[in-house]
Amino acid sequence: MxxxxxxxxxxxxxxxxxxxxxxxxxxxxxxxxxxxxxxxxxxxxxxxxxxxxxxxxxxxxxxxxxxSKEAVLFAGADDIRRAMLDALAARPAAEAPLRSLLMALDHVTALVEPLRGDLIWAFGIVHQNPDACIDPGAVKARSIAEVASALAERMGVDPEVDPRPNAWVGAALAFFGAAMRTMSTSDRPVREVYRELVVSSAPGVAAVATGWSAPETS
Structure with a gap:
């Protein structure tokens, strides 16, 4: 990296x-x-x-x-999770938290392309052996918890009290995960798909939120 x-x-x-x-x-x-x-x-x-x-x-x-041998299958996913945390920590301190999160994930998508073949292979092994492998949902939950904790620390809030870190990380990783899942069906770069998902979703979120009273942000 x-x-x-x-x-x-x-x-x-x-x-x-x-x-x-x-x-x-x-x-x-x-x-x-x-x-x-x-x-x-x-x-x-x-x-x-x-x-x-x-x-x-x-x-x-x-x-x-x-x-364990199961953990080897998710070595690439663990590398990506650590890269997410490093990229988030490297964002400017004064930047809006949600922007920092989305931009950190955008940087991480650059790491995915060299790992594309290994990740597709690992996902295939998990799919073929669902009862013998680590539950991918547990891996995802761990990622959400760790990144949300890092974002909450950056914001100076308690994620057990303030729902924003978990909500924002869950949404951002949904974009990231959806882009990742296209690897097995498309040759498009993951970063390209990720950016398209974020950009195409922003107007809808803004339109729904129009007229709502926005809470103060840290």
Missing amino acids: TDAMLGPGASTTAAPSRRERRMAETRAAILAAVRELFDEKGYVETTIDDIAERADIAPRTFFRYFP
């Missing part, structure tokens, strides 16, 4: 250390082994020992990177 993806206010990150590079290489080896084995043997039949052997690591090393 580059500073440009994080938007204004992002700082330049230092080059990764030797240890960080080695960890990244091991993680990549695990991901490659998982994809090969799930395709060869199937999700259910593949064991942690199989993955460790293919990645040329000890089984205990696997657990330093992932808590």
